Amino acid sequence: MTPELDRRTFLKLAGVTAFIAACGGAATKATGRISIYSALNESTNNQLFAAFTKATGVEVSALPLAAAGDLQTKITAEKNNPQADIFVGGSSEFHDPLGKQGLLEAYQSPNAKDVGAQFKEASGLWTGWYTGIFGFISNTSRLKTDLGGKKPATWDDLLDPAWSKKLILPDPIKTGGGYIFIATQIFRFNRDETKAMDYMKKLHANILSYGATSPGVITSISNGEAAGAPNWSHDILTEKAKDPSKIDLNVPKDTGFEVGAVSIVKGTKNLPGAQAFVDWVLTKEAGDLNVKLSNRGSVRKDVSPAPGSPTLDQVSLVNYDRQWATDNKTRIQKLWQSTVGIQ
Amino acid sequence: MRSLQREPALLLALLAVTALVLTFIVYPQLQVVLTPGPGGYVQFLQEGTWLTPLRNSIQLTLLSTTTAVLLGFVYAYAMVYSNMRWKPFFRLIGILPLLSPPFVVAAAYTLLFGARGVISYGVFGQSPNIYGLNGVWGVQTIAFFPFAYQLIADALSRSDPRMEQAARNLGAGSWRVFLTVTLPLSRPGLGAAILTTAIYILEDFGNPQLIGGVFYVLPTQAYSLISSFGEYTSAAAVSTILLLLALALYLAKVRLDGGRSFVTISGRASSMPRPPVSAAVSRACFAACLALAGVILLVYGSLVVSAFTLRFPNNLQVTTEHFQYVLTGTNGDALRNTLVFSGVAAAFSAVFALFAGWLVQRGQWPGRRALDLLLILPAAIPGIFFGLGYLVAFNQRWLDFVDRGWLIIIAFVFWNIPVGYQAAVAGLRQIDRSIDEAATSLGASSLRGFRDVVLPMLGGSLRVGFVTTFVRAVTTLSLVIFLFTPPTTVATIRIYQLVGDLNWGAATAYTVADIGLAIIALLIFATLARGRISLGAARA
Numbered sequence: 001m002t003p004e005l006d007r008r009t010f011l012k013l014a015g016v017t018a019f020i021a022a023c024g025g026a027a028t029k030a031t032g033r034i035s036i037y038s039a040l041n042e043s044t045n046n047q048l049f050a051a052f053t054k055a056t057g058v059e060v061s062a063l064p065l066a067a068a069g070d071l072q073t074k075i076t077a078e079k080n081n082p083q084a085d086i087f088v089g090g091s092s093e094f095h096d097p098l099g100k101q102g103l104l105e106a107y108q109s110p111n112a113k114d115v116g117a118q119f120k121e122a123s124g125l126w127t128g129w130y131t132g133i134f135g136f137i138s139n140t141s142r143l144k145t146d147l148g149g150k151k152p153a154t155w156d157d158l159l160d161p162a163w164s165k166k167l168i169l170p171d172p173i174k175t176g177g178g179y180i181f182i183a184t185q186i187f188r189f190n191r192d193e194t195k196a197m198d199y200m201k202k203l204h205a206n207i208l209s210y211g212a213t214s215p216g217v218i219t220s221i222s223n224g225e226a227a228g229a230p231n232w233s234h235d236i237l238t239e240k241a242k243d244p245s246k247i248d249l250n251v252p253k254d255t256g257f258e259v260g261a262v263s264i265v266k267g268t269k270n271l272p273g274a275q276a277f278v279d280w281v282l283t284k285e286a287g288d289l290n291v292k293l294s295n296r297g298s299v300r301k302d303v304s305p306a307p308g309s310p311t312l313d314q315v316s317l318v319n320y321d322r323q324w325a326t327d328n329k330t331r332i333q334k335l336w337q338s339t340v341g342i343q
Numbered sequence: 344m345r346s347l348q349r350e351p352a353l354l355l356a357l358l359a360v361t362a363l364v365l366t367f368i369v370y371p372q373l374q375v376v377l378t379p380g381p382g383g384y385v386q387f388l389q390e391g392t393w394l395t396p397l398r399n400s401i402q403l404t405l406l407s408t409t410t411a412v413l414l415g416f417v418y419a420y421a422m423v424y425s426n427m428r429w430k431p432f433f434r435l436i437g438i439l440p441l442l443s444p445p446f447v448v449a450a451a452y453t454l455l456f457g458a459r460g461v462i463s464y465g466v467f468g469q470s471p472n473i474y475g476l477n478g479v480w481g482v483q484t485i486a487f488f489p490f491a492y493q494l495i496a497d498a499l500s501r502s503d504p505r506m507e508q509a510a511r512n513l514g515a516g517s518w519r520v521f522l523t524v525t526l527p528l529s530r531p532g533l534g535a536a537i538l539t540t541a542i543y544i545l546e547d548f549g550n551p552q553l554i555g556g557v558f559y560v561l562p563t564q565a566y567s568l569i570s571s572f573g574e575y576t577s578a579a580a581v582s583t584i585l586l587l588l589a590l591a592l593y594l595a596k597v598r599l600d601g602g603r604s605f606v607t608i609s610g611r612a613s614s615m616p617r618p619p620v621s622a623a624v625s626r627a628c629f630a631a632c633l634a635l636a637g638v639i640l641l642v643y644g645s646l647v648v649s650a651f652t653l654r655f656p657n658n659l660q661v662t663t664e665h666f667q668y669v670l671t672g673t674n675g676d677a678l679r680n681t682l683v684f685s686g687v688a689a690a691f692s693a694v695f696a697l698f699a700g701w702l703v704q705r706g707q708w709p710g711r712r713a714l715d716l717l718l719i720l721p722a723a724i725p726g727i728f729f730g731l732g733y734l735v736a737f738n739q740r741w742l743d744f745v746d747r748g749w750l751i752i753i754a755f756v757f758w759n760i761p762v763g764y765q766a767a768v769a770g771l772r773q774i775d776r777s778i779d780e781a782a783t784s785l786g787a788s789s790l791r792g793f794r795d796v797v798l799p800m801l802g803g804s805l806r807v808g809f810v811t812t813f814v815r816a817v818t819t820l821s822l823v824i825f826l827f828t829p830p831t832t833v834a835t836i837r838i839y840q841l842v843g844d845l846n847w848g849a850a851t852a853y854t855v856a857d858i859g860l861a862i863i864a865l866l867i868f869a870t871l872a873r874g875r876i877s878l879g880a881a882r883a
Contacts, residue, residue, distance in 0.1 A: 035829075041843070041844050042840045042841060042843065042844040042846070043844055043846075046672075061828075061829040062829060063827070063828065063829055064840055065824065065836075065839075065840075066839065066840055066843030066844070067570035067571070067843075068573070069568075069569050069570040069571050069572055069573040069574075070569060070570050070824055070825070072573035073569050073573060073575045073578075073731070073825070074734070074825050076575055077575070077731055077734045077735050077738070077825065078734065078738050080738065080739065080740075081738050081739055081740050081743070083738070083828070093573075094573050097573060171556075171557065173557075173559060173564075173567060174552070174559075174563065174567040174571060175567075175571050176571045176572065179571075179572075208458065208472070209458075209472065209474045209556055210474075210556060210557050212552050212553045212555075213843070215842070215843055215844075215845050216450070216553070216842075218845060219450075219845060219847065220453075222657075223454070223459050223656070223657065224459045225453075225457060225458045225459045226458070235845070238845065239845055242654070243654070243657075243658075246657075329572065330390055330392060333392070334390075334391075334392060337395075342557045
């Protein structure tokens with residue numbers, strides 16, 4: 001056999017194989033393997049994906065990075081040769097720009113009918129599936145000795161001189177949580193930025209330090225570096241589970257929240273598999289499991305919250321305008337820096 | 344070195360080095376620099392958010408470089424000149440601060456010396472606020488003195504003891520000899536040390552991020568823009584500002600160097616002993632090194648304690664559960680990847696840096712200044728952008744057949760070249776050209792002269808390149824954050840996840856396993872290379 005013939009045979013075989021593969025792809029049953037970029041917690045990833053594989057038979061290669069911005073950037077940088085099929089976790093703020101740049105594949109999952117319109121992108125570029133509420137962590141013993149055990153019922157309570165140098169705030173320049181805190185104050189004062197900045201200035205006097213990462217602040221409070229800090233409720237509950245007497249969670253009035261999203265990356269090599277993941281993550285089963293693993297809430301009404309966890313219905317929320325918060329971020333951050341005198 | 348026309352092999356080697364540098368340093372970085380586009384740059388510059396971080400970066404770099412180089416010089420002097428005890432111990436301690444995965448070591452400082460620190464509050468009852476300029480200055484001094492120490496020790500050990508003996512015989516006191524002979528002779532090493540240390544401090548993100556508080560610097564600004572807000576374009580503009588600053592540092596160094604010769608006669612330390620330093624100086628050296636070692640051991644010791652206890656520092660019940668976790672599932676794979684990638688990269692990087700250093704320092708061809716700059720530049724590129732550049736440049740369909748592990752290895756090689764390269768150039772400047780010219784006069788080709796004459800004399804520089812590349816590769820997070828794939832996950836990625844998950848015990852256990860394996864690997868390497876290359880700073 002000459003090399004020429006050999007190559008022809010090979011090409012024919014390759015063609016047949018491709019044809020069979022294409023048929024397989026068109027079939028309704030999702031199979032094979034999907035690559036998931038996940039901004040979820042370490043402890044959530046493994047069990048959540050194992051449950052998905054068990055339910056659907058689709059295997060998962062997970063690429064975990066706790067910072068959603070890293071994954072958003074990675075997907076942007078990989079646009080010529082996408083490596084991910086699914087982007088899961090992280091607030092919708094990280095998914096939405098990808099959709100606007102045409103890097104996401106729109107998909108209206110049949111299960112998305114159970115998800116309220118405020119939790120999803122209209123054309124299906126991303127779908128929300130969990131919620132996180134901004135709350136307050138306090139160190140039990142320091143709260144007792146330094147503040148007579150009084151937790152803040154409102155954000156204004158934190159201006160009490162008794163809190164002087166006993167607060168840590170996630171850094172509004174370095175962390176998403178810290179910025180959401182400022183934005184929440186602005187929405188609380190009906191977008192009156194002067195009032196909001198006045199609040200931040202007074203609060204600044206009570207703040208011991210600004211934390212570099214939101215989870216790091218929880219560790220600091222746990223260690224008693226300060227008496228309390230604004231932070232994510234679900235992460236506070238997860239820390240509390242390790243030693244329930246040490247720290248506590250409460251949610252002050254007029255707080256902010258995030259919508260955790262899932263999206264399909266355009267150019268996915270396994271569209272049925274990716275769609276199967278979106279379908280599955282929107283089920284009650286996945287919602288229950290995520291609540292159990294991460295203490296976050298679910299967008300589904302039929303998923304009960306984690307014990308001790310606040311729900312969107314129970315807490316008082318500000319009218320949080322995500323688009324406005326994103327569009328004005330640089331300006332607000334600069335305004336805050338000059339207000340509190342951090343040059 | 345003979346002219347390029349007469350030695351085609353040399354010309355080919357030069358072209359190959361240039362091509363590699365263009366492909367793996369310039370091309371990927373251009374992807375990042377060009378990202379914002381003219382409009383993006385104009386908008387970013389007008390927003391002015393970079394002004395404060397720029398000023399802070401310059402201030403911090405000046406302060407930390409000064410103290411780190413001073414400390415590095417004292418340490419190197421003690422190791423090379425004094426007769427103090429415990430030198431092998433101090434040699435190992437001098438490498439430890441390089442083995443600092445971001446987040447973990449910086450966080451250990453807060454646990455020890457912070458407002459409720461085990462030492463500051465537990466022992467002394469003080470609640471200092473370590474967040475800010477002073478805290479990050481102190482931590483950076485300790486974190487970066489090893490770069491200065493390694494480069495200076497390499498230069499000091501190569502200076503010829505006969506010169507110092509001669510000065511002493513002519514009646515100069517030991518202080519005078521130090522000022523007029525030792526110090527001037529170590530100027531190439533000193534210049535290289537200042538430049539390298541300054542550039543690495545400029546690029547440092549882990550320490551300012553965790554200890555700096557609201558003292559924002561350019562790398563933390565760039566990192567936050569990406570990780571917390573997904574703003575890649577503005578972040579790329581910040582990275583370009585960092586590159587320009589590094590360029591300024593480089594030009595300052597070139598001016599300082601001038602065209603002076605620092606040749607000592609043979610290039611290889613002669614068998615003659617160095618003039619003895621007084622017992623008092625040796626004792627002072629010992630005390631200084633011991634104090635420094637104490638701080639370093641405290642920090643790393645706290646990681647070990649944390650790895651073996653339930654919930655450091657609150658619950659000190661001994662447990663092995665963290666290590667059991669570290670060794671389950673795919674966690675072990677990540678450790679293996681780290682060691683393999685780092686080892687392969689260190690070997691390539693050290694040899695390549697030395698060869699490139701020889702081509703640049705000995706060559707008489709146009710464009711060598713440009714190549715010199717390009718080989719130092721990677722130090723100024725924050726790892727996150729070096730990795731991003733690689734992802735944009737090399738994540739191509741036609742390259743999909745290549746295992747992604749190679750991308751990480753190549754990134755390690757070129758990102759870490761500057762130290763080994765600086766060591767090689769500084770070393771060559773102390774070796775008289777006539778030595779390699781002797782070989783070529785006897786008929787050897789320039790390349791053969793490099794292999795048989797220069798290479799054996801620059802064992803110290805080779806070691807500096809290998810060790811720093813290895814330890815930096817083992818501990819970098821930012822470089823791999825955009826390059827890893829599930830099968831090529833490395834240890835620092837796992838540590839990052841565990842810290843984010845508030846699993847401090849497992850994170851420290853993983854760190855201890857990572858650092859421990861790296862030290863064992865270095866010791867094995869030192870044993871294998873015994874007699875040719877020694878671990879740690881130069882032999883006294």
